[in-house]
Amino acid sequence: MEREIRETLESSAEAAQPVELDQPALGRVSRMDAIQQQKMIEANRHAQGARLQLVRSALRRFEEDEYGDCMNCGECVGFARLKARPESLFCIECQKARERN
Ligand SMILES: [Zn+2]
Numbered sequence: 001m002e003r004e005i006r007e008t009l010e011s012s013a014e015a016a017q018p019v020e021l022d023q024p025a026l027g028r029v030s031r032m033d034a035i036q037q038q039k040m041i042e043a044n045r046h047a048q049g050a051r052l053q054l055v056r057s058a059l060r061r062f063e064e065d066e067y068g069d070c071m072n073c074g075e076c077v078g079f080a081r082l083k084a085r086p087e088s089l090f091c092i093e094c095q096k097a098r099e100r101n
Pocket of ligand 1: 092
């Protein structure tokens with residue numbers, strides 16, 4: 001998963017570059033399209049970057065033999081939750097509490 005996200009980020013790096021506004025070949029509408037598209041790619045890359053951080057933390061915890069324990073309360077994160085989202089660092093209760101804050 002770590003590699004997959006990293007490769008996706010690498011392959012979208014160029015598309016996320018700011019649009020050159022003075023490109024004469026681009027008309028006004030296609031320039032707006034290009035900017036909008038670039039913003040979407042950027043937002044997507046941001047989300048993936050955050051996920052990559054989570055995956056890396058999970059991998060580190062795996063090495064430290066703490067994988068599957070909630071980083072907040074120390075209880076089991078739960079198999080079903082880890083199966084759905086292997087990068088989960090918190091049990092469902094602590095995750096909900098974090099999202100509320
Ligand atoms: Zn917890």
